[in-house]
Amino acid sequence: MTLPSAAHDLLALDSLLSDEERAFREEVRDWVDARIRPNIAGWFADGVFPTEIAPELGRLGVLGASLKGYGCPGRSAVEYGLAAFELEAGDSGIRTFVSVQGSLAMSAIHKWGSEEQKQEWLPRMAAGEIIGCFGLTEPTAGSDPSSMATHARRDGDDWIISGAKRWIGLASVAQLAIIWADTYEGIRGFIVPTSTPGFTATPIEPKLSMRASVQCDIELDEVRVPASAQLPEARGLRAPFSCLNEARYGIVWGAMGAARDSFLAALRYSQERQQFGRPLAGYQLTQEKLANMVVELEKGTLLALHLGRQKDAGLLTPEQISLGKLSNVREAIAICREARTVFGGNGVTLDFSPLRHANNLESVRTYEGTDEVHTLILGQAVTGLSAFR
Template sequence: MDVLRVDDRLSDEERMIRDTVRALVAERIAPRVAGWFDAGTFPARELAPELGKLGLLGMHLRGYGCAGMSAVAYGVACRELEAGDSGLRSFVSVQGSLAMSAIHKYGSEEQKAEWLPRMAAGEAIGCFGLTEPDRGSDPGDMLTRARRDGSDWVLNGTKMWITNGSIADVAVVWARTDEGIRGFVVPAGTPGFTTGDIHQKLSLRASVTSELVLEDVRLPAGAVLPGVTGLKGPLGCLSEARYGIIWGAVGAGRSCYETAVGYAKSREQFGKPIGSFQLTQEKLAWMEIALGQAGLVALHIGRLKDAGEVTPQQISFGKLANVRAALDVARQARTVLGANGITLEYPVIRHMNNLESVLTYEGTQEIHTLVLGQAITGLPAYR
């Protein structure tokens, strides 16, 4: 159903990654994920070693047990993971593109050696503490603070909407200091560091979402990430995570589209398959167009990233365009399925609900719209 045959532009290695991850999702995720979504659970400890064994955790990083794959290979993996569920891709993305990436980019040699090999193997889980309860789109105005006390650091503050928070072995927490914003490696179990899960979610239910609370958390001098000061640190990691979303959204949309096509060919009304009606074919055609365009955007940005030429504005373009396209596809697919579209027997409503969160996290659609607006006019609208 890929009329443009976008995957023909992939290398043999990239197609191998695609097929490997697709098989994992078909065998280990697809049969169980509706149950996880329904129950609001995610078996991270069970899945992390499997993902690590396949080299998917921090797969675009080099050294320290990481696979060192290309940006396009990582994007293809994100696409196949999110075709299973956005929560699965989010787990891999937070582990590799946020927590591991922060340590890899900005950490000391000791921090890298201590955490990255275990995180790459899925033996240790990480989270990334940036967003605060009242500081979502403006992280530079964070309230979490770290102050020096002799050679130690003492952290106080709260982080919210943190994927993997309560199950993480280590948190990368960003805090305001007298020197500027700094990142800190906070092991789970550190006195004063507690977590609490966010419940009653109707989106990303197959994902652990938590609050982090830091009350006089004392850390040694070696806990600070020495390689960066300022907001460019966390924003550099967020660009990595946003890039994965560009591909992942295509996977979620594809799952909805394929479900709609199969249903339209088998569901009969008025004595023939509903796929034979013009209105249904129009819906399917626009889904095909939307996903074809999104796939080309993802591949183009991936090639730019591999060439070292990608810009933050291009990442914003891809994240905004592809998530909105996938959400439109999911909503159209739901109408093809009729009442069956709202049940977890089919993946469509699950993807549709998940994509509402994907539209918001790693930069809301409004923020990415204004990033593009500034690129077009040269005038910042949100400062």
């Protein structure tokens, strides 16, 4: 059934995009329709991340999308956001791969690496030939990375790294890891090939969320790397936090992609499913659900676009990113859960996307800063007082 045009863009937000932005979005959307939608239920059910799509995403120009030079696409922040939106409409796990690869691992090298490191790694990562991961969080240091126990010590010209990381996306399929460790100089970052002796990545299973993705425990047992592995410009937590903000920005967009997919799925189903002699869409209670969904979907998408324009203008602040991440993920989960109710019992199967999206978003609301962390960031911004401790 053809949906009314208002279902796709009630506020005419497309009019706020350039022709180039719309064309790139459509290119990503077409790829998701062709490669992700036919396969995602199986990948999710089997707990499989399809590593074969990495080079395809490289050719699509979404790996390190907004990074410039070194073979990176050099797209605008809004273009990257639109790509994140479409990728997460397919599945959060796919958008998460792009985020870990580009916003975290590649961004760390691009922002804080040496010229030699950039030349060595970024072109192949942008092409999807090499997969990276980002080792910051630990078993006892999630929301408080300042308490990390992983440490690195000098041994001649080398560094020896020991410790543990947890919930590290892609670690078991990655060829390199950006590892953050405490040193006598403070927090420093290191590029660690995952083939290095002493580096072990173990996928975390079973999971109820992000099943078409991979998150791991990492053990670092006296991992020896040369001095050239250190990111020379990365000093203190400011360095990894700058990468986290890049990832959080993508989430602001991506969450709305999951919400849109769930809303449109529920709308289609409600128009086709007959109950008591008429379509579900013809009942007031169903229309109330759909109306509430579209209100928050349009508001969240407009917020994402505004933050994208701010970022392209060099005006985006960490507090604004926190507002966007907190609000859009929270509302996206509510939309996906409400959309599931339109399907009745059918909604708990993988034949339909809303509950899969809702389950995934439970992870999204937790990583790159929990709801509580972003609430406190906003609380400090509006009061001038820190309540973290």
